[in-house]
Amino acid sequence: MKIAFATQDMKRVDAHFGWAKNIAVYEISEDGYECVEVHEFDGELNEDGNEDKLGPKLEAVADCAILYVAAIGGSGAARVVAKNVHPVKVSSPELIEDLLAQLRTVLAGTPPPWLRKALLKGRERTFALDEEVGHGAQ
Secondary structure (H helix, E strand, O other), rough: EEEEEEEEEOOOOOOOOOOEEEEEEEEEEEEEEEEEEEEEOOOOOOOOOOOOHHHHHHHHHOOEEEEEOOOOOOOHHHHHHHHHOOEEEEEOOHHHHHHHHHHHHHHHOOHHHHHHHHHHHOOOOOOOOHHHHHHOOO
């Protein structure tokens, strides 16, 4: 499962999604985690209401299940959720490594419903149509 982190310093979740200099993407599994991609952003990243700058960031997190941010605007959050990515806001800057360790612990136990749903991202849903169609259709 891929997890994205909005970060200025590549060590902590310390950035607003819209003005993050970096989006670090990690792959996490039962065996551990590793950084698989770093998306760097430059140019005008200030809070200015310009929604166009979100496009590249939305692309960067599109295949992630979870996005950790220090803050995210309402429209940005809606656009992230529309990509089936679950945004998680941290209350103060937190180390990416600590968040990954916490997430691995939760994954090893009984994940909450929102996390179980996030785990399904990227997996195809299959239905046994032949079993369902036959009931009462005769």
